[in-house]
Amino acid sequence: MPVASDVEEPTTDADAAGEGLPINEVFYSLQGEGTLAGVPSVFVRTSGCNLRCWFCDSYHTSWEPTGAWRDVDSIVEEVQSHEQANHIVLTGGEPLIHEESVELLERLAAEGYHTTVETNGTIYRDAPIDLASISPKLASSTPTSERDPKGEGEWEEKHEQNRIDMDALSQMVDAYETQLKFVVTDESDLPEITDLVDRVREATATTVADDDVLLMPEGMTREQLDGTRSEVAELAMEYGYRYTPRLHVDLWNDAPGT
Numbered sequence: 634m635p636v637a638s639d640v641e642e643p644t645t646d647a648d649a650a651g652e653g654l655p656i657n658e659v660f661y662s663l664q665g666e667g668t669l670a671g672v673p674s675v676f677v678r679t680s681g682c683n684l685r686c687w688f689c690d691s692y693h694t695s696w697e698p699t700g701a702w703r704d705v706d707s708i709v710e711e712v713q714s715h716e717q718a719n720h721i722v723l724t725g726g727e728p729l730i731h732e733e734s735v736e737l738l739e740r741l742a743a744e745g746y747h748t749t750v751e752t753n754g755t756i757y758r759d760a761p762i763d764l765a766s767i768s769p770k771l772a773s774s775t776p777t778s779e780r781d782p783k784g785e786g787e788w789e790e791k792h793e794q795n796r797i798d799m800d801a802l803s804q805m806v807d808a809y810e811t812q813l814k815f816v817v818t819d820e821s822d823l824p825e826i827t828d829l830v831d832r833v834r835e836a837t838a839t840t841v842a843d844d845d846v847l848l849m850p851e852g853m854t855r856e857q858l859d860g861t862r863s864e865v866a867e868l869a870m871e872y873g874y875r876y877t878p879r880l881h882v883d884l885w886n887d888a889p890g891t
């Protein structure tokens with residue numbers, strides 16, 4: 634597959650020319666995360682991200698973005714080949730860095746699919762999104778030099794500056810049915826989560842209920858989740874937020890295409 638090395642920013646030449654989307658993978662699985670966990674879904678994973686979480690489980694869309702540029706027609710065709718699915722999950726990387734994601738979502742909505750967009754909440758786009766699955770990034774996601782999977786903390790400052798955009802986040806919460814899905818590393822993340830939820834509530838006209846706030850244990854393998862899931866479940870009960878498993882990891886560990 635060609636390496637899409639120029640997909641970090643929202644406006645690449647290819648985006649501007651409407652030449653499609655850099656696609657890392659398309660696969661059929663069960664939604665593993667959030668309020669729709671367990672629902673058979675086709676996943677469309679774009680390549681390229683504006684952040685660099687140290688724990689990113691999709692390394693080849695962020696730290697080393699890889700993918701093939703594909704036109705929207707061919708993506709829709711592949712989605713339709715999975716005849717059992719009514720739900721589509723557009724993810725990445727960060728799918729909303731790409732303007733062409735809007736056209737893809739319009740095409741999928743016109744075909745009658747339910748669309749979920751997995752997003753870090755830093756970029757707002759007007760599109761037919763049935764569920765905005767927003768995962769705002771906490772300070773514990775920042776790739777400090779000790780945690781950088783690739784270099785020596787070159788992304789630390791940029792990630793820290795860009796990980797929260799309250800305007801984009803509030804606009805998205807007001808526009809779409811939303812879940813706020815936080816990756817929790819340990820209990821030290823909770824004060825930042827409660828503070829961020831308060832700020833979102835102040836900035837939006839929408840009611841954000843406690844069970845729209847999801848705590849998801851950090852971990853891309855079963856072994857890593859063994860170290861986080863019980864504590865995160867206890868924290869969900871303590872704070873009155875919703876716990877979400879990572880069902881796909883429990884079922885298939887870190888197998889590709891799941």
Ligand SMILES: C[S@@+](CC[C@H](N)C(=O)[O-])C[C@H]1O[C@@H](n2cnc3c(N)ncnc32)[C@H](O)[C@@H]1O
Nearest residue numbers: 688689690691725726727751752753768851852
């Ligand atoms: C790879 S991201 C792509 C979408 C978007 N960039 C985002 O971060 O929401 C998909 C989901 O996986 C979560 N995620 C990534 N790495 C993770 C990890 N190591 N443990 C738990 N969740 C993780 C993200 O927070 C997000 O909810």
Ligand SMILES: Nc1nc2[nH]cc(C(=O)O)c2c(=O)[nH]1
Nearest residue numbers: 662663664665724751881891
């Ligand atoms: N099964 C499964 N469910 C998921 N939900 C969100 C995912 C993602 O990477 O965005 C994901 C994923 O990668 N696999």
Ligand code: SF4
Nearest residue numbers: 682685686689695726
């Ligand atoms: S925002 Fe999402 S895709 Fe980007 S680095 Fe973080 S988890 Fe990975």
Ligand SMILES: [Mg+2]
Nearest residue numbers: 690691724891
């Ligand atoms: Mg995933």
